[in-house]
Amino acid sequence: EPILAVDYNGLVNGWNAKVAELTGLPVGEAMGMSLVQDLVFEQSVERVEKMLHNALRGEEEKNVEMMLKTFGPQKEKEAVILVVNACSSRDFTDNIVGVCFVGQDVT
Numbered sequence: 034e035p036i037l038a039v040d041y042n043g044l045v046n047g048w049n050a051k052v053a054e055l056t057g058l059p060v061g062e063a064m065g066m067s068l069v070q071d072l073v074f075e076q077s078v079e080r081v082e083k084m085l086h087n088a089l090r091g092e093e094e095k096n097v098e099m100m101l102k103t104f105g106p107q108k109e110k111e112a113v114i115l116v117v118n119a120c121s122s123r124d125f126t127d128n129i130v131g132v133c134f135v136g137q138d139v140t
Contacts, residue, residue, distance in 0.1 A: 035115055038122060038133035039068050043085055047133060052115075055138055057107030074100035074112050088119040088132040095119075099136065114140045 035055055038047025048063035056063075058072075066072055073081050077100040084094050101113040115136035122131040 035136045035138060036133065037063075037068070037136075038131060039085070040131040041089065041129075043068050045072070046131065052101075052113075052136075055107065055113045055115075055140075056101050057103050057105040059105075062104075072101055074102060076100060084117075084119050085132055088121050089129055091121050091129060093119050093121055098139075099134065110140065112140070113138065 035052035036047065036049040037045060037052050040046045045063050045066050045068055048060045053060050053063065069078055069082055069085070077098070080097060081099055084097050087094055095118045096116050097119065099115045099117050101115065103110050103113060116139050117134040117136035120133050120135065121129045122133050124130045
């Protein structure tokens with residue numbers, strides 16, 4: 034299943050092989066990109082920003098649609114549509130340090 038993660042600033046720090054395959058964006062290139070500014074389709078931005086904001090406060094939303102842009106070999110597909118669950122990533126002192134998204138491809 035496609036899994037991606039961002040740090041507290043919304044920059045990608047997790048991008049698994051499945052999401053790389055679906056989007057055409059290799060792991061190495063995705064790292065450090067801004068999820069909202071670089072990777073999410075405009076019509077998803079508001080929803081994803083809200084989901085990020087909530088998850089950084091510990092409110093984990095389920096079944097939210099996220100449209101991702103496509104790159105390289107997948108460019109002919111207009112978008113990758115995932116339905117994701119947000120989960121807050123915590124450090125060993127239980128502070129929230131980022132958000133991970135576990136999705137399923139519904140394109």
